[in-house]
Amino acid sequence: xxxxxxxxxxxxxxxxxxxxxxxxxxxxxxxxxxxxxxxxxxxxxxxxxxxxxxxxxxxxxxxxxxxxxxxxxxxxxxxxxxxxxxxxxxxxxxxxxxxxxxxxxxxxxxxxxxxxxxxxxxxxxxxxxxxxxxxxxxxxxxxxxxxxxxxxxxxxxxxxxxxxxxxxxxxxxxxxxxxxxxxxxxxxxxxxxxxxxxxxxxxxxxxxxxxxxxxxxxxxxxxxxxxxxxxxxxxxxxxxxxxxxxxxxxxxxxxxxxxxxxxxxxxxxxxxxxxxxxxxxxxxxxxxxxxxxxxxxxxxxxxxxxxxxxxxxxxxxxxxxxxxxxxxxxxxxxxxxxxxxxxxxxxxxxxxxxxxxxxxxxxxxxxxxxxxxxxxxxxxxxxxxxxxxxxxxxxxxxxxxxxxxxxxxxxxxxxxxxxxxxxxxx
Numbered sequence: 001x002x003x004x005x006x007x008x009x010x011x012x013x014x015x016x017x018x019x020x021x022x023x024x025x026x027x028x029x030x031x032x033x034x035x036x037x038x039x040x041x042x043x044x045x046x047x048x049x050x051x052x053x054x055x056x057x058x059x060x061x062x063x064x065x066x067x068x069x070x071x072x073x074x075x076x077x078x079x080x081x082x083x084x085x086x087x088x089x090x091x092x093x094x095x096x097x098x099x100x101x102x103x104x105x106x107x108x109x110x111x112x113x114x115x116x117x118x119x120x121x122x123x124x125x126x127x128x129x130x131x132x133x134x135x136x137x138x139x140x141x142x143x144x145x146x147x148x149x150x151x152x153x154x155x156x157x158x159x160x161x162x163x164x165x166x167x168x169x170x171x172x173x174x175x176x177x178x179x180x181x182x183x184x185x186x187x188x189x190x191x192x193x194x195x196x197x198x199x200x201x202x203x204x205x206x207x208x209x210x211x212x213x214x215x216x217x218x219x220x221x222x223x224x225x226x227x228x229x230x231x232x233x234x235x236x237x238x239x240x241x242x243x244x245x246x247x248x249x250x251x252x253x254x255x256x257x258x259x260x261x262x263x264x265x266x267x268x269x270x271x272x273x274x275x276x277x278x279x280x281x282x283x284x285x286x287x288x289x290x291x292x293x294x295x296x297x298x299x300x301x302x303x304x305x306x307x308x309x310x311x312x313x314x315x316x317x318x319x320x321x322x323x324x325x326x327x328x329x330x331x332x333x334x335x336x337x338x339x340x341x342x343x344x345x346x347x348x349x350x351x352x353x354x355x356x357x358x359x360x361x362x363x364x365x366x367x368x369x370x371x372x373x374x375x376x377x378x379x380x381x382x383x384x385x386x387x388x389x390x391x392x393x394x395x396x397x398x399x400x401x402x403x404x405x406x407x408x409x410x411x412x413x414x415x416x417x418x419x420x421x422x423x424x425x426x
Contacts, residue, residue, distance in 0.1 A: 002387070002423045004263065004315030005306065005350070005361045006416065008064060009342065010057065011324025013368030013381035013399065017332055025323070025336040025371065026382065027398035033347035034384065037361060038397040041386035044407025045399075046364055046415060047378075054378045056172070056179045056246070058273045060366035061319070063412030065281055066260055075163050075177050075248020076273055081152045082251055083276030084144055090250045091159025093207050096273070098169065099123065099149045099239040102219070107189040107241075112171060113149045115237040116325075120145070122227050126239055127151065129225055134217045139210050143218075143242075146272045153244060155210050162203035162249050165192045168215055169243035171375075179246040181376035189215070189241060203249075211244060218242050256282030261420045263314035268302060274319050283317065295322065295338065296345045303349035315423070319366070320346065327369035335371060360422045361386040363397065364415070383407060383415070387422040 014024040021028065047053075048060040049069055058076045059069040077094035088094050099118055101111040123145035130143045139157040146152060155161060166174055170185045174195050192211040194204035219241050222228060228238045257265050259282075266286050267278045278285050286309050291298055302320065310316055322342060326334035365381035382402035392406035410418070 011369030012365035029339040031343040034397040042392040043402040043405030045380040048412040066416040076246035078248040079276035083272040093155040093161040101237040102241040109187040163247040164198040164204040167245035169245040266313040267317040299345035332371040
């Protein structure tokens with residue numbers, strides 16, 4: 001049986017840009033190593049969840065691991081809280097949060113990510129102040145920073161809370177339990193309220209009330225913090241408000257990936273939500289160093305680690321960050337540059353040290369992050385699969401080539417089973 005490299009490049013998909021001669025960042029990038037796989041392999045497109053859905057990473061990853069997100073998903077909040085070591089009991093309110101910047105004396109949002117320069121040390125101190133100084137009426141909470149401007153919030157009241165509430169983060173909306181990225185939005189913090197159909201639900205009403213109370217009281221603490229006074233003096237944006245989204249009130253229940261596929265997968269992940277999904281789906285999480293900021297070093301290190309760890313598993317799910325972040329900023333040149341770095345330092349080092357005939361290699365994405373709109377969209381993502389004797393006429397890896405590839409269209413939840421089929425083929 002062949003071993004599987006299942007490689008997901010975060011936010012890789014995009015649309016053509018005039019500035020790039022009518023090409024996407026991937027198509028305009030110099031990617032000789034991914035292109036070499038395309039010449040020897042086959043391409044197609046993937047709708048990570050389903051057509052018409054602009055997914056967040058969590059429901060996309062759940063789908064790419066073979067699950068129906070509609071059946072198992074309970075919200076991003078519980079996944080991230082679990083990944084951070086918090087115990088999420090049924091009836092707790094768990095949320096994904098961001099430190100953000102509001103205009104002083106108003107609720108207008110100036111930056112959802114505090115300029116992307118909030119340090120871990122600053123976030124730890126701000127989280128400590130919130131935990132020490134904010135008190136909720138009749139409920140307890142735990143607030144924890146995770147990576148950069150990101151964090152999690154768990155509100156507890158004896159199993160009496162509900163995830164059926166709207167986001168305070170205006171960039172995302174709730175559709176049932178799903179969080180959906182908006183292509184455009186008014187930059188003002190929203191008040192949480194019960195989602196449609198739950199306006200009379202006592203648990204949802206109480207949950208919205210407690211979240212709004214937390215938002216107001218935590219802002220007062222953040223505004224008075226010495227950390228923000230120092231940031232103001234340094235001309236930096238203030239981390240003076242918490243944006244919350246993707247509430248849930250219980251953990252999802254996944255059938256282990258090993259049972260559903262018959263293969264023992266390990267995984268390389270960086271973000272809390274991905275780690276939570278991996279752990280709950282029974283995959284072993286391979287410890288990888290945190291991002292250093294030196295992308296060539298990081299990507300090369302990941303390739304070396306993949307070569308070492310594939311010996312212990314039937315396959316590795318490898319989720320590589322990089323293309324998504326500059327696309328959210330509309331920086332198509334930076335996205336192109338990062339794609340080139342992944343090719344040069346991850347794929348070159350990986351492919352130069354394996355006999356490809358012993359592997360199934362898949363490259364795809366969890367969603368399209370389109371530079372024009374600076375957001376996730378419902379556009380499909382390109383798919384490349386290399387396997388022995390599995391070649392079509394495509395010549396380079398990119399969205400337009402993928403659309404005419406022989407693999408056709410996949411839903412995200414179908415893809416892992418195709419890889420298993422190819423791995424088991426004689």
